[in-house]
Amino acid sequence: METYYIRINDVDNLTTGASFLGSGGGGDPYIGGLMLKRELKSKGELEIIRRPKSNKAFVLGSAMMGAPIVMIEKIPSSSEAKKALEIYSYVMNKLIDYITPLEIGGVNSTIPLITSAKTGIPIVDGDGMGRAFPELQMTTFYFYGVSPSPMVIFDERGNTSVIQGIDGYWTEKIARIITVRFGGSAYIALYGMNMEDYLKNAVLDTLTLALEIGELLNDKKLDQVLDKLKAEILFKGKVIDVYRKVEKGFSKGYVVIEGIESYYNKTLQIDFQNEFLIARTNNEILVTVPDLIVVLDLFNQKPITTDRLKYGQKVIVIGVPANEKLRTEEALKYIGPKAFGYNIEYIPIDKRL
Amino acid sequence: MGIKIGIDIGSTHTDAVALEGRSLIAADKVMTTQDLTEGLINALRSIISKLGERKNEITSLMIGTTHGLNALHQARNLNRVAIIRIGLPAGEGIPPTFDWPEALERYVTFKFMVRGGHEYTGEEITELDTNKIREIAEEIKDKVDAVAIVSIFSIVNRDHEIRAMEILREKGITTPIILSHEIGGLGLLERENATILNALILNIFNNLISKLKSVLSSMGLESVKIYFAQNDGTVASEDFIRNYPIFTVAGPVSNSIRGAYLLTGIKNAVVMDVGGTTTNVGVLNNGYPRESSVAVEIVGIRTNFRMPDIYTIALGGGTIINCNKIGPESVGYALFDKGISWGGNILTATDVAMVIKNFSLPNANPKLVLEKYSAEYLSKVYENMKRMWEDAIDLMKTEKGDVEVIAVGGGSIMIPEKMIGASKIVVPQNAQYANAIGATLTKVGATVERTFSYETINREIAIKSLIDEAKQLAIRAGAIENTVEVREIEELQMPYLPGNAVKVKVKVVGEFS
Numbered sequence: 132m133e134t135y136y137i138r139i140n141d142v143d144n145l146t147t148g149a150s151f152l153g154s155g156g157g158g159d160p161y162i163g164g165l166m167l168k169r170e171l172k173s174k175g176e177l178e179i180i181r182r183p184k185s186n187k188a189f190v191l192g193s194a195m196m197g198a199p200i201v202m203i204e205k206i207p208s209s210s211e212a213k214k215a216l217e218i219y220s221y222v223m224n225k226l227i228d229y230i231t232p233l234e235i236g237g238v239n240s241t242i243p244l245i246t247s248a249k250t251g252i253p254i255v256d257g258d259g260m261g262r263a264f265p266e267l268q269m270t271t272f273y274f275y276g277v278s279p280s281p282m283v284i285f286d287e288r289g290n291t292s293v294i295q296g297i298d299g300y301w302t303e304k305i306a307r308i309i310t311v312r313f314g315g316s317a318y319i320a321l322y323g324m325n326m327e328d329y330l331k332n333a334v335l336d337t338l339t340l341a342l343e344i345g346e347l348l349n350d351k352k353l354d355q356v357l358d359k360l361k362a363e364i365l366f367k368g369k370v371i372d373v374y375r376k377v378e379k380g381f382s383k384g385y386v387v388i389e390g391i392e393s394y395y396n397k398t399l400q401i402d403f404q405n406e407f408l409i410a411r412t413n414n415e416i417l418v419t420v421p422d423l424i425v426v427l428d429l430f431n432q433k434p435i436t437t438d439r440l441k442y443g444q445k446v447i448v449i450g451v452p453a454n455e456k457l458r459t460e461e462a463l464k465y466i467g468p469k470a471f472g473y474n475i476e477y478i479p480i481d482k483r484l
Numbered sequence: 485m486g487i488k489i490g491i492d493i494g495s496t497h498t499d500a501v502a503l504e505g506r507s508l509i510a511a512d513k514v515m516t517t518q519d520l521t522e523g524l525i526n527a528l529r530s531i532i533s534k535l536g537e538r539k540n541e542i543t544s545l546m547i548g549t550t551h552g553l554n555a556l557h558q559a560r561n562l563n564r565v566a567i568i569r570i571g572l573p574a575g576e577g578i579p580p581t582f583d584w585p586e587a588l589e590r591y592v593t594f595k596f597m598v599r600g601g602h603e604y605t606g607e608e609i610t611e612l613d614t615n616k617i618r619e620i621a622e623e624i625k626d627k628v629d630a631v632a633i634v635s636i637f638s639i640v641n642r643d644h645e646i647r648a649m650e651i652l653r654e655k656g657i658t659t660p661i662i663l664s665h666e667i668g669g670l671g672l673l674e675r676e677n678a679t680i681l682n683a684l685i686l687n688i689f690n691n692l693i694s695k696l697k698s699v700l701s702s703m704g705l706e707s708v709k710i711y712f713a714q715n716d717g718t719v720a721s722e723d724f725i726r727n728y729p730i731f732t733v734a735g736p737v738s739n740s741i742r743g744a745y746l747l748t749g750i751k752n753a754v755v756m757d758v759g760g761t762t763t764n765v766g767v768l769n770n771g772y773p774r775e776s777s778v779a780v781e782i783v784g785i786r787t788n789f790r791m792p793d794i795y796t797i798a799l800g801g802g803t804i805i806n807c808n809k810i811g812p813e814s815v816g817y818a819l820f821d822k823g824i825s826w827g828g829n830i831l832t833a834t835d836v837a838m839v840i841k842n843f844s845l846p847n848a849n850p851k852l853v854l855e856k857y858s859a860e861y862l863s864k865v866y867e868n869m870k871r872m873w874e875d876a877i878d879l880m881k882t883e884k885g886d887v888e889v890i891a892v893g894g895g896s897i898m899i900p901e902k903m904i905g906a907s908k909i910v911v912p913q914n915a916q917y918a919n920a921i922g923a924t925l926t927k928v929g930a931t932v933e934r935t936f937s938y939e940t941i942n943r944e945i946a947i948k949s950l951i952d953e954a955k956q957l958a959i960r961a962g963a964i965e966n967t968v969e970v971r972e973i974e975e976l977q978m979p980y981l982p983g984n985a986v987k988v989k990v991k992v993v994g995e996f997s
Contacts, residue, residue: 162673166577198981201604203671205636209577245577287574288610314603315981371884377977439778443879 133181137244139171141342148345149240150434151356152337154423156406157237157263158199159436166209167241170248177248179338180229181256183326188228190255190329191219192322193243196267196284196306201315202238208287211318212242213249215285219320222293223281230254231329233270233322235337236263236406242318244338254338259322261334261454262423264466265381265405267306268299271454272322274462275332282306282321286313299465334454353432353447362451363484365410365417366399367392367429370444381405386426386440388448399448401426403437408471410448419468421458422480423451450480486543487535490924491527492713492736493549496760496817497894498523499920500531502542506746506925510534511917515817520551521692525699532703542705544996545696546923548713548735555688556783559587562684563629566594568620569676570644571601571636574609580676585784591684593628596620600644601636604978604985605937609636612644614651621655630683631657634664634676640935660686660727666957667730667789669933670987674779674788681782682730689729693722711962711996716790717742717772717922718929718993721962730789733782736919738792741766741773743922744890747912753888754877754906757918758895760802761814765795765876768890770972772991790931795880799872801895803833805865810872824853831857833869837898840866845897870900877905892918927993929971930957938984947973947988954992963994 137145145167146160171177193212195202220227230250232243235258247254259270267279279302282294292309296302302321310317324332347356356362368388375384383404390397399417402409407424410417418424426435429445457466458479468475487509491500493516502510512531517523524547532539555562567580580595581588598620600612624631631652635644645663652661662683668675693710700708711719713735725732740757744750751771757764767774773792780791798812802819805811815822815830822828824835825848837843838850839862853862881887886907891899892915901909914921932954936946951970958968972991 162578165582165673169578169582198978200670200978200981203673204604205571205601205609206575206672207577208573208575289573311981314605314607314609369878441777442882445879 134178135181135339136176136178137171137342138176139168142168142171144342144345144349145240146345147348147433148341148343149235149237150436151344151348151425152261152341152423153236153263153434153436154406154425155403155435155437156265157234157239158202160238160241162202162206163238163241163245166207166245167248169209170245174248177244178253179256180253181336181339183229183255185228186325186327188326189225190229190231190324190326191216191227191320192233192259192272193230193246194233194239194319195242195316196319197310197316199238205314205316207318209245210249211285211287212246212320214289215283215318215320216246216250218285218291219281219283219323222283223323225323227252229326231333232258232338234258234260234263235341236260239263240338240341255329256338257329257333257335258337259333261337261457262421263406267303267321269466270322271332271334271456271462272324273299274459274465277322277324277328277332279321281323282319284309284313285318332456334456348432351432353427357449360451361481362449363480364447365424365450366390366394366448368394368399368446370440370442370446373440373442382438384437388446391445401448404471405437407437409468409473409475410450416475417483418450418480419473419475419477420471421453421462421466421477423453425449425451450484452480487538487541488924489528489531489542489545490920491524491545491547492739492919492923493520493524494736494759494919498527499917500527501917501920501924502531502535503921503924508914508917508921520549520554521695524549525695528696528699539703539705542708544709544711545700546711546713546719548739548919548923549732550736551688551692552685552729552733553782555685556588556681561688562588562591563687564591564593564627565630565632565680565683566596566620566624566628567592567632567634567676567680568596568598568617568648569634570598570612570648571609571672572597572599574601574636575672578673581680588684588783588785592680594624602638602641602644604637604640604935604981605940606637606641612647614647617648617651618655621652621657625656628659630659630686631661632664632676632679632683633661634672634679636672637935638663638665639669639933662727666728669788669989670935671779671788674786677785678730678787678789681785681787682728685729686726689725693726709962709997711928713739713923713926714929715792716775716929716931716991717792717926719923719926719996720928721996724961734791735923737764737766737794738773739919739922740764740892741768741792741922742926743918743920744768744892744912745771746922746925747892747914747918748890748910750888750890750910753890754880756873756876756889756891756896756899757893758891758898759800759893760816760819760895761798761800762796763799763873763876763895765797765880766792767880772971793880795876797872797876799833799869801832801834801898805831805833805836808865808868810865810868820847823848824856825850827852833898834895836862836865836869841898843897870903873899874904877903881905891915928958928961928963928996929991929993930954930961931989931991932957933987933989935978935985935987938986947990950988950990951992954990958992958994962996964997968992968994
């Protein structure tokens with residue numbers, strides 16, 4: 132069983148890497164990063180299990196759900212996600228052997244680690260997205276047959292609800308309404324499965340990946356990030372237009388970037404809905420979801436989230452091939468361009484460019 | 485009409501002006517001193533003596549200063565502060581001052597977390613734990629100089645902050661108590677940090693104000709009113725700043741942007757304040773500095789109060805040019821000894837600009853520059869300087885197309901007559917005093933930011949209540965009641981939240997007496 136340890140000095144690398152994999156969304160992991168630092172300050176280190184051997188072990192997902200904008204004001208007590216886990220264990224009469232993140236992009240890269248530190252239950256190195264997506268059913272677990280239900284949803288006061296949805300969409304819809312009633316942020320335990328299913332369905336080794344990407348970016352070694360991810364630079368330029376509107380609770384819009392250097396005289400448009408979805412020039416689609424579109428500040432190479440885009444920023448845009456588990460027919464039904472309302476076929480970035 | 489005195493403390497010079505109406509009747513520059521107060525008082529005495537007999541016509545004194553920032557940098561003579569955060573069971577995950585530098589953190593001698601706080605809708609998270617507040621009062625009595633109170637979503641509902649203050653008062657706490665909803669906007673940690681920073685520097689400003697008053701009274705000027713420049717380009721009275729000194733930390737920067745407007749009448753423009761070591765680039769938005777939308781760090785601490793959106797480049801009059809490399813080092817105020825045109829041996833940005841733009845300064849001889857460097861080399865350097873300024877303009881404007889550019893500050897004479905991105909470049913008369921003039925001629929202002937759910941409160945009623953609140957604040961800051969008017973209303977939808985959740989910001993300004 133391969134393991135490694137996360138210490139307080141790794142947290143900034145983790146959050147930078149998680150912002151990168153957030154593909155413009157997932158929320159700013161600043162608050163989560165501080166909470167994790169606090170845990171590691173007293174605990175010293177946290178063990179991450181890379182390849183658990185026991186097929187029958189029980190794995191459970193741990194996450195925050197809701198509006199990151201609420202979380203920056205109503206900061207968690209940091210025990211909520213742990214309580215959700217304990218209630219799941221009690222209600223389902225199950226011992227939880229391992230914790231898994233649901234997504235590795237943004238704030239939810241840190242919450243499961245805090246849960247692990249609080250409970251002593253080890254965390255496995257993987258997640259259900261390999262990036263960030265806005266909804267509960269958008270995980271590889273769900274695409275390949277694992278149900279998010281039963282799901283426990285918990286707030287800082289102690290209010291609890293157990294949801295048994297008939298499918299992923301219903302689970303998402305019900306949980307969303309409860310989250311709002313809880314004040315816009317809630318903490319969840321869901322996607323219980325055995326280790327055999329987990330290893331088959333999860334996007335593996337993504338905590339390590341986030342740490343490695345973050346370390347390279349913080350050292351300004353972008354070339355090595357590109358090599359590692361088989362990623363491509365799509366564009367370099369200046370933001371000349373940002374359009375945003377709030378629609379059905381999502382922040383939708385697009386950004387237009389005017390080329391510099393070898394991209395001079397070209398423009399790139401990226402559509403977003405929390406995350407970046409489609410990158411295209413005038414007559415050519417370059418990358419679509421689920422492949423990752425990442426926008427970095429040209430100078431400090433830090434990821435820029437969709438809500439921080441503004442006129443004049445000099446940026447570098449990167450396309451990253453998604454994990455193969457996000458590219459199958461089953462997966463594309465939920466996270467391909469059509470699932471987000473675009474009448475565009477998904478062609479992998481490695482075939483387009 | 486009366487005479488107004490404006491003083492602006494910069495990193496190398498402290499500028500003072502006297503204005504009658506809008507005309508400049510006297511101006512002066514003295515060296516900034518290490519403790520700031522001494523230089524400030526030198527400037528004050530000097531400008532008053534220049535006025536001679538007319539000193540009795542002085543009605544008011546406006547000051548732009550970085551006293552607050554300096555004190556925090558040095559971490560000396562600060563207040564002992566207790567912070568009470570209301571919001572448990574939420575909020576416990578990151579305790580107050582968690583990521584603060586140790587030198588400042590040690591002044592925050594008591595940290596409490598108490599049950600209470602609100603949701604984004606304004607409902608209670610839980611009831612306020614009033615017993616705990618009473619216990620806290622016993623514990624901190626006579627042990628702190630100030631108390632900071634922050635409650636979750638107090639920008640939606642401030643009841644718990646106010647109730648907690650009332651209890652502390654009932655229990656005999658007489659020190660200043662600062663409530664976070666009066667300091668900053670959305671973001672608990674950032675607002676809490678700003679509130680504590682404010683509490684730390686209260687005494688610094690009390691002392692400064694006492695000193696200024698005694699200087700004025702020693703000159704027989706007891707009735708002169710004192711105002712301070714605020715971060716948003718307005719001023720507030722000494723009484724107000726005694727409680728909210730943190731609003732002054734970016735006053736000098738905002739003053740130059742305001743000054744650019746007051747000297748030109750151009751309401752929307754990019755402003756370049758060219759000093760000795762840097763150029764600060766800001767934006768005039770309807771006559772006031774555009775505010776930053778992201779968290780601003782002060783002495784390594786994240787805050788979220790209203791700060792001007794400023795981009796600084798290391799290019800000023802004293803910037804050292806070395807083998808095609810421009811800066812970032814600068815000779816600063818030693819320009820007039822070390823610059824080549826003054827017989828020194830360091831090539832500075834001013835030397836280059838004098839040759840290329842064909843102007844001269846007192847005691848300077850630009851020909852000395854051409855004896856050492858070829859015209860070709862100098863014009864190449866100047867081209868590169870121009871490109872640095874052009875890039876900064878490009879970064880600060882918010883849309884396509886050219887913008888008007890106003891150049892102010894001592895180094896504004898170096899700015900090219902044409903730049904890419906600029907439709908017009910204006911260097912107003914008295915540009916070198918823009919900051920002090922900005923402080924003198926501006927208005928009293930107040931800004932309030934709250935979030936509402938328009939499903940639970942009618943939009944018109946919500947905005948009206950906010951305007952009333954901002955007006956009251958402006959009056960407390962020294963504005964004459966019937967002159968206060970709304971200058972800006974900004975509504976921002978909050979994504980992910982239902983109930984039509986919006987953040988509303990209202991800014992009002994008024995004349996001072």
